[in-house]
Amino acid sequence: MQVYKAFFRIIQKNRGQILIYLVVFMVLALLLSGNYNPPQDTDFTKVKVNIAFINNDEDSQLVDGLKTYLDENANLVDLPDDTQKLQDALFFRQVEYILRVPAGFTQGLLSGQDVQLEKTTVPDSTSNVYMDLLINKYLNTVKTYTTYTPGLTQEDLTRYVANDLAEQSDVTMLSNGSHSIYAEKSSYYFNYLSYSLFAILILGVCSVMLVFNDTDLKRRNLCSPIRSANMNFQMILGNISFAFLTWLVLISASFVMYGSFMFTTTGLLLLLNSFVFTLAALSISYLIGNLVKSRGAMSAIANVFALGTSFLSGVFVPQELLGNNVLTMASFTPTYWYVKANNEITSAVNFNVDNLQSIFTSMVLVLAFGVAVLAVTLVLIKQRRVEG
Amino acid sequence: MFLFNYRYRLKCIFKDRQLMFWTFLFPILLAILFNLAFSNLSSTDNFVKVNVAVVQNQELDQNPAFTQAINGADDLFIVEYTTLVDADTLLKDNQIDGYIVFDPDLSLVVNQSGLKQTIIRGFLDDFEQSSATITTIITQNPTALDSGILAGISSRTEYLKAVSASQSNPDPVVNYFYALIAMTCLYGGFLGVKEVVAIQADLSAVGARINLAPTNKLTVFLSSMLAATTVQLLELLILLSFLVGVLGISFGNQLGYIALTCIVGSLTGVTFGACIGSIIKNNEGLKIGVLIGSTMTMSFLAGMMSADIKYIVMTKAPILSYLNPISLITDSFYTLYYYNTHTQFYTDILLLCGFILLFSAITYFVIRRQKYASL
Numbered sequence: 001m002q003v004y005k006a007f008f009r010i011i012q013k014n015r016g017q018i019l020i021y022l023v024v025f026m027v028l029a030l031l032l033s034g035n036y037n038p039p040q041d042t043d044f045t046k047v048k049v050n051i052a053f054i055n056n057d058e059d060s061q062l063v064d065g066l067k068t069y070l071d072e073n074a075n076l077v078d079l080p081d082d083t084q085k086l087q088d089a090l091f092f093r094q095v096e097y098i099l100r101v102p103a104g105f106t107q108g109l110l111s112g113q114d115v116q117l118e119k120t121t122v123p124d125s126t127s128n129v130y131m132d133l134l135i136n137k138y139l140n141t142v143k144t145y146t147t148y149t150p151g152l153t154q155e156d157l158t159r160y161v162a163n164d165l166a167e168q169s170d171v172t173m174l175s176n177g178s179h180s181i182y183a184e185k186s187s188y189y190f191n192y193l194s195y196s197l198f199a200i201l202i203l204g205v206c207s208v209m210l211v212f213n214d215t216d217l218k219r220r221n222l223c224s225p226i227r228s229a230n231m232n233f234q235m236i237l238g239n240i241s242f243a244f245l246t247w248l249v250l251i252s253a254s255f256v257m258y259g260s261f262m263f264t265t266t267g268l269l270l271l272l273n274s275f276v277f278t279l280a281a282l283s284i285s286y287l288i289g290n291l292v293k294s295r296g297a298m299s300a301i302a303n304v305f306a307l308g309t310s311f312l313s314g315v316f317v318p319q320e321l322l323g324n325n326v327l328t329m330a331s332f333t334p335t336y337w338y339v340k341a342n343n344e345i346t347s348a349v350n351f352n353v354d355n356l357q358s359i360f361t362s363m364v365l366v367l368a369f370g371v372a373v374l375a376v377t378l379v380l381i382k383q384r385r386v387e388g
Numbered sequence: 389m390f391l392f393n394y395r396y397r398l399k400c401i402f403k404d405r406q407l408m409f410w411t412f413l414f415p416i417l418l419a420i421l422f423n424l425a426f427s428n429l430s431s432t433d434n435f436v437k438v439n440v441a442v443v444q445n446q447e448l449d450q451n452p453a454f455t456q457a458i459n460g461a462d463d464l465f466i467v468e469y470t471t472l473v474d475a476d477t478l479l480k481d482n483q484i485d486g487y488i489v490f491d492p493d494l495s496l497v498v499n500q501s502g503l504k505q506t507i508i509r510g511f512l513d514d515f516e517q518s519s520a521t522i523t524t525i526i527t528q529n530p531t532a533l534d535s536g537i538l539a540g541i542s543s544r545t546e547y548l549k550a551v552s553a554s555q556s557n558p559d560p561v562v563n564y565f566y567a568l569i570a571m572t573c574l575y576g577g578f579l580g581v582k583e584v585v586a587i588q589a590d591l592s593a594v595g596a597r598i599n600l601a602p603t604n605k606l607t608v609f610l611s612s613m614l615a616a617t618t619v620q621l622l623e624l625l626i627l628l629s630f631l632v633g634v635l636g637i638s639f640g641n642q643l644g645y646i647a648l649t650c651i652v653g654s655l656t657g658v659t660f661g662a663c664i665g666s667i668i669k670n671n672e673g674l675k676i677g678v679l680i681g682s683t684m685t686m687s688f689l690a691g692m693m694s695a696d697i698k699y700i701v702m703t704k705a706p707i708l709s710y711l712n713p714i715s716l717i718t719d720s721f722y723t724l725y726y727y728n729t730h731t732q733f734y735t736d737i738l739l740l741c742g743f744i745l746l747f748s749a750i751t752y753f754v755i756r757r758q759k760y761a762s763l
Contacts, residue, residue, distance in 0.1 A: 025617075027614060046506040084727060091558040091726060092699035098434075100551070116549045124559055126431040130465065130507050132548055137514050141521055147540060148525050148532040164520040169512035170495035171505075174479060239422075268496040296406040304417060311421040321432060326424045 003231050005239030007208055014207040017299065022249065025196035029189055029253050044171040049127040051097040052079045052086065062142065065158035069138050069165060070099075074131065090120060096127040099135065108145060109139070110154070125176050141165065182261040186254065188345035190340050191315045192268050193250050194277060198335070199306035200246050200329045201278075201285040206298040207238060209289030219347075243282040247275060269345045269359065277338040280370035284334070287377040294337040309335040319343065334369040338363040389603045390611045397583065397615035407578055413571040416630060422568065423635045426561045437466045439484040440622045447490030454494070457515055457542070464507065488512065491535050518542075556640060557645040560695045562725060563718065565637045567692035570717035572627055573653035573681045579616035580661020581675050584751070587612060591670065596763055607753070613658060620654040625748045640725040645733065649720045652740045656713050660749035666754040675709055686714035716740050 011018070051074045055063055057221060070076060075097050081087060089095045098120040107113035117135065121128040141161050145152060152160070212235070213218065221231065223265045253261055261267050287303070291296050310316055312326060313335035319327065330336040342360035401407065430706040442458065458467055470478065475487035479499055485507050486498035494512055498505040518541050526533050587609050592742065598608055628650065631637045639646055661679060668675050689712055691698030698718070699707050709715040716736045724732040 028678055044505070044509075045501045046502065046509060047503045047763050049503075084729075084732065086754065087553045087558070087726060088699065088702060090561075091722075095700060098553075100483075116547055118551045119548045120551050120553045122433055123552075124435055126435040126507070127433070127505050129435045130503060130510060132506065133464075133514070136544060136547055137510075137517070140544050141517070143545060144521055144541050145525065148535065148537050149529045150660055160524055162522075164517050164524060165513075167513065167516045167520045169516055170493065171509055172495060173501075174476075174497060174499045219552070270662055296409075300406070300409050300414075303414070307418070308421060311425045315423040317429065321428050322425065323428050326427075329424075377456045 003226070003234035004206050004238050004301065007216065007235065007242070008297050010208045010211050011204050011242060012104075014203065021196045021199040021203070024248065025192060028192050034165065042077050044173045046073070048073065048075045049097060049131055050075045050077050050093075050095045051099060051131060052077050052089065052095045053099050053101075054079075054081050055101045056103045058103075059106045061154040061158050062106045062109065063161060066101075066135070066138055069162065070134070073134055082131050086120070093122070095123050096125060097131045099131075106154075109142060109267065111113060121259065133225075138165065177286065180264070180266065181262055182258045183266060183346040186258055186267070186270060189254055190274055190342045193274060194281075194313075194335050194338055195249055195306050195310040195315055197246060198275075198285075198309065200250075201243060202288055202302040203279045204242055205282070205285040205288040206248070206292055206302070207295070208238070208324045209286075210295065210298065210364070211294065213290065218357060232323055239282060239286060243278050245382060247278040250274075265351060266345055266348070270342065271337060273341045273359075273363055276366050277334060280334040280338075280366045280373070283370040283374040283377070287373050287380075290377055290380060309333045312336070313362065314339045314343075334366045337365045337369075341366075390572065390607055393608050393671065394611040394615050397612045398619065399584070400586070401447040401579060401619050403496025404582070406454065407582065411572070411575045412573075412626070413618070415568060415575065415627055416624075418568055419565065419631055419635060426564060429516055430559045430561050435691075438507055439466060439467050439468075440465050441470045441478055441484045443472045443475050443487060444469050445472075445490060447492045451494075454515060460512070460542075461716065462510060464511065467531075467613065487725065490713040524637035525705075535573050536658065552694075554728060556638065556726050558726070560640075561696060562637060562639075563691050563695045563722060565631055566718045566721040567687055567690045567698075567714065569624070569627065569631075569688045569721065570653065570690060571683060571692060572624060573620075573650075573657040573717055574660060574686065574714055575662065576616070576620035576623075576654055576657030577679045577683065578676075579620055580613070580658040580663070581665035581679065582661075583609075583612040583616050583658075584662050584665030588666070588755060589758070589763055593652075596753075599760075605756070610668055613662065616658045617654055620658055621650065621656075624650050624654055643722050645724050645730075646721070647762065648737065649717065649724070652737055652744070653717045653720075655693070655744050656740050656747070659744050662751045663747040666751045682687065683714070686712045690715040690718045710739060713740060715742050 047143065053067055053070060053076050055067070057063055067076070074097075075246065078088070079089055079095065081100075086095075086098055090098060100118040100120075102115075102118060105115050105117065117139075119128075119131075119135075121131075138161065141159065141164060145157055145160060211347070212221070251271060252269075254270075258267065284305075288301055290325060292301060309330075312322075312330040313319070313333055314327075314330070315324055315335065319336075322330070327336070341359050344355055344359050344362070348359075412419065425573070442455075449453065458465065460641075468484075470487075472489065475484070475489070475497070478484045478485060479497065482499075485502070485504040486496055488494070488496055488508070489667055494516060496505075496509055496512055498508075507579075522537060522541060525537060529599075585591045586594050587598055587605070589599040590663070627641075628646075632639060664675055664679055664682075668678065687693070689697060689708060691703055698709075698715070700754075720736040720740075721734055723730070723736065727733070
């Protein structure tokens with residue numbers, strides 16, 4: 001088994017670059033295992049928009065009442081009244097709505113003048129529409145009271161308004177069944193896995209192929225007393241064990257983080273899906289390994305390929321946020337089908353013929369990619385041997 | 389000698405294919421990927437009318453005020469009237485965001501908690517709250533009914549006026565591209581490393597030959613660095629025109645200031661590389677490793693992988709963003725695009741100039757007057 005041993009000795013020598021991608025993945029996986037827990041969809045909870053509330057008016061009961069009302073229906077984020085700080089917060093979406101009460105607003109409103117609050121928003125956004133609805137509701141209710149029951153004190157006025165606005169309509173939530181809290185987290189984990197897996201396999205396989213495809217070395221190997229079939233068999237075995245080992249290392253953290261969830265149907269399907277993807281990635285790495293000529297080109301291709309397919313296929317940005325033309329392009333990569341299957345596995349509440357069929361279609365497509373690319377590579381190798 | 393060396397260094401750099409890939413093609417490729425992946429990101433915030441079904445039954449017919457109200461809210465909703473069974477199917481297929489049914493009280497049926505569902509809920513609350521207001525007022529002041537409260541309550545006043553924060557749209561996606569340019573600037577460090585290697589007698593044969601020549605080493609080195617900066621600026625200009633012209637990324641319209649940022653950014657990158665190249669001796673791999681590692685960490689902190697990181701650093705540990713050249717370059721573009729004043733911009737540029745001086749000084753003191761007993 002000299003060839004097999006040499007395979008792993010070369011991998012050993014190149015472990016630096018490979019470890020980088022492993023560390024990147026582990027950091028990402030660690031970040032994902034943080035305290036974030038997706039909300040449980042059993043009861044309806046209203047979505048609260050982050051807003052900033054700035055009062056340039058006196059501290060009247062009316063402004064106070066409005067603030068209390070908004071506090072119940074939105075998240076008030078405490079920000080200093082500084083133009084650049086407010087601009088920053090809006091730009092990076094820490095708040096989506098900045099409301100400023102101008103000086104003299106309370107008096108103006110109570111005496112029936114035309115007064116307006118100033119809002120700074122993300123233009124045309126849904127949160128903008130919703131906050132407009134809430135704030136106008138409050139102020140219009142105040143207007144109705146001041147018009148039809150003149151002489152109310154501010155205290156009574158705010159109390160009445162608060163009473164009225166506490167009325168709520170019933171909401172029924174049609175439950176889709178319960179969902180494990182790990183389902184969403186694990187979908188991120190397995191999607192990110194494709195990035196590191198691709199990079200590691202390309203780097204590993206390429207660094208070995210570069211050595212074995214070196215012309216002088218190849219000639220020397222051909223005149224050794226090992227049959228070429230034997231040698232090829234050991235190479236194939238090396239490639240497969242390397243891929244299998246990488247897969248094992250990358251999935252290992254999922255058992256630590258998600259525990260018994262990995263042994264449910266969802267978890268097992270995710271594992272199967274990632275294994276199928278490993279085979280396709282190995283086959284593509286093998287093709288690239290037979291094409292590249294230098295170490296410089298190797299790291300360039302590994303980077304571009306891993307990053308490119310991940311960006312296009314919805315590893316870093318979810319597929320539903322990608323444009324249709326991007327997704328069409330992505331559907332020519334196995335990563336797209338792998339991510340699609342992952343998302344379907346983790347979003348399914350129970351498995352039936354419909355969603356299982358879709359999931360397995362994706363897996364078969366990934367496998368088909370692998371087989372097709374392998375066929376191309378074998379033809380290429382054959383061609384070269386004939387030419388040589 | 390100055391021009392001679394300058395010309396040959398240019399040739400050397402342009403012929404280095406690997407270098408050209410990382411400093412030039414790679415950022416452009418990343419820009420294309422960013423653009424493909426993020427182009428829909430900012431439009432997901434955009435308001436799309438909420439699809440809602442109203443179940444037709446007897447109770448609905450008894451509440452014409454509601455039908456009138458929801459038909460009046462056509463800027464919020466796309467309403468369809470169906471039977472209960474149909475509404476259920478529509479909801480299951482996610483064709484509608486929720487349906488409204490009187491059974492006999494007004495109630496809403498949804499299948500998830502989201503902003504759109506909250507908007508429908510807000511509208512229903514509004515309707516019920518108005519009834520409560522009318523009841524309260526009439527018990528207080530029965531004459532209100534005669535003075536037209538029913539009409540009054542349905543006529544709404546607009547109490548909000550939009551004030552924009554800046555002349556530019558608050559679009560967090562542009563920050564990814566600014567960070568990308570900043571990263572490209574610091575990738576100019578590869579050029580800096582190459583130039584230092586080429587002039588140090590213990591690092592390359594060319595360096596040994598140059599040190600033999602009866603020319604001032606500083607002159608040669610300055611012309612080498614100038615060549616590197618020229619290439620870097622050129623690459624940056626092409627990237628910038630690609631971003632603006634092909635991908636349509638907005639940079640505001642203060643061309644002079646943008647050009648200044650590019651020049652300062654390029655110099656920062658090249659001197660940064662030279663500094664690393666001169667401090668770390670004899671280990672090509674380590675030099676490149678440190679360069680890539682530090683550039684990536686700084687890019688991460690400047691928000692290239694996630695814009696939220698930049699905000700967290702800005703508010704929680706502002707000192708980190710002042711010590712990070714990539715963050716400073718990103719911030720310069722950001723302030724030009726978004727702020728109305730230039731104070732922050734000048735702070736950023738001055739700090740960057742400080743970094744250039746620091747890197748150059750270190751490089752100068754390390755590489756000057758070196759003598760070799762043997763090579």
